[in-house]
Amino acid sequence: MSTVTETTELSCQEFVELVTAYLDGGLTERERSRFEGHLGACGHCAEYLEQIRQTIRVTGTLRAEDLSPEAEAELLEAFRGWRSAP
Amino acid sequence: MIEQSDAQLVTALRAGDEEAYRLLVREWHAPLLRVAQIFVPSRAIAEEVIQDTWLRVLGALDRFEGRSSLKTWVFRILVNTAKTRAQREGRTLPFSALEEPGGVPEAAVDASRFLPADHERRPGHWQTAPRDLPEERLLAGETREVVRRAIDALPPSQRAVISLRDVEGWSGEEVRNALDLSEVNQRVLLHRARAKVRAALEDYLTAPAGAESA
Numbered sequence: 001m002s003t004v005t006e007t008t009e010l011s012c013q014e015f016v017e018l019v020t021a022y023l024d025g026g027l028t029e030r031e032r033s034r035f036e037g038h039l040g041a042c043g044h045c046a047e048y049l050e051q052i053r054q055t056i057r058v059t060g061t062l063r064a065e066d067l068s069p070e071a072e073a074e075l076l077e078a079f080r081g082w083r084s085a086p
Numbered sequence: 087m088i089e090q091s092d093a094q095l096v097t098a099l100r101a102g103d104e105e106a107y108r109l110l111v112r113e114w115h116a117p118l119l120r121v122a123q124i125f126v127p128s129r130a131i132a133e134e135v136i137q138d139t140w141l142r143v144l145g146a147l148d149r150f151e152g153r154s155s156l157k158t159w160v161f162r163i164l165v166n167t168a169k170t171r172a173q174r175e176g177r178t179l180p181f182s183a184l185e186e187p188g189g190v191p192e193a194a195v196d197a198s199r200f201l202p203a204d205h206e207r208r209p210g211h212w213q214t215a216p217r218d219l220p221e222e223r224l225l226a227g228e229t230r231e232v233v234r235r236a237i238d239a240l241p242p243s244q245r246a247v248i249s250l251r252d253v254e255g256w257s258g259e260e261v262r263n264a265l266d267l268s269e270v271n272q273r274v275l276l277h278r279a280r281a282k283v284r285a286a287l288e289d290y291l292t293a294p295a296g297a298e299s300a
Contacts, residue, residue, distance in 0.1 A: 011200070011209060011210025011211060012200060012210060012211045012212045013193075013195070013197070013200045013210035013211075014210060016194045016195045016281075017193075017194055017277070019194070019277070020273055020276055020277035020280060021273060021277075024258055024273065026269070026273060044212040044215035044216060045212075047215065047216045047217070047218065048195075048216045051216055051219060051284050051287070051288060052280055052281075052284055054219055054224055054284075054287070055233070055280055055283050055284040055287055056252050056280065057224070057225075058224060058225065058229060058230060058233045058287065059233055059237070059248065059252040059253060059283060060252055060253065060255070061225060061230060062230060062233065062234055062237075062253050064115075064116030064117070064249075064253055064254065065115070065116045065119060066112075066115070066116075067111065067112050067115040071115075071133055071136075071137075072108070072111065072112070074137060075107075075111050075137065075140055076104065076107070076108060076111075078137065078140060078141055078144070079104060079107050079140075079144065080104070082141070082144040082145070083102040083104075
């Protein structure tokens with residue numbers, strides 16, 4: 001491989017920094033084609049992107065913290081107070 | 087559901103519909119808590135900030151004009167309430183954490199995992215490549231606990247953004263509006279958060295069970 005090719009292509013280190021923008025559709029047309037070009041040629045980066053997707057998937061299964069019954073009771077009390085205020 | 091019917095919801099709240107209020111307060115509790123905790127030091131104070139926020143929301147409901155979504159409006163009120171409370175607590179506000187996350191560059195993946203920039207053939211290419219994560223362990227309770235702990239260990243602004251995006255399923259635009267973040271900063275916070283959680287997941291799932299692979 002010539003050094004010219006190396007410098008115009010994305011490196012893996014650059015690739016990993018673009019993953020979030022890529023997944024959010026935030027890359028320019030040109031950036032996206034460089035990103036996808038690298039992705040198609042680099043199994044390691046494909047694995048990295050897959051791991052980010054897996055991370056998002058696992059995070060999505062976490063349950064958000066519920067409101068405690070005490071806190072909810074207080075909030076409802078405040079609501080009733082507000083409602084009955086003149 | 088709620089976004090589509092802001093007008094109806096506001097009408098219900100103004101009319102004193104307790105059930106509408108109860109649903110809203112439940113649905114937004116977790117994200118309100120995450121956002122409040124960007125600014126105030128403890129869970130207990132964050133809960134108080136949420137109480138104050140709802141009081142302010144109710145008090146200002148007649149002035150809500152629907153120019154922003156109800157969600158954005160409520161979260162902006164929360165942020166202001168939390169900042170005021172943080173000042174009263176004598177806390178230095180982490181403005182920089184929200185507004186200039188670019189201050190200190192943080193790599194998504196540690197530089198030591200790549201070949202050095204002066205490598206003659208493949209600068210910046212993987213030296214220690216990511217390995218396959220075992221799909222069958224991905225959603226196991228222990229794995230999810232690892233992910234939860236990794237999120238809890240994040241700086242509060244990163245924790246808030248990843249919670250809103252990936253736990254609550256908000257869009258980037260909703261997060262930007264609620265937290266008054268630029269597109270770039272929202273993305274930087276999410277990027278760093280996901281990268282750290284991924285690293286924790288990789289560490290846990292590829293930890294050698296006895297033999298070390300080179």
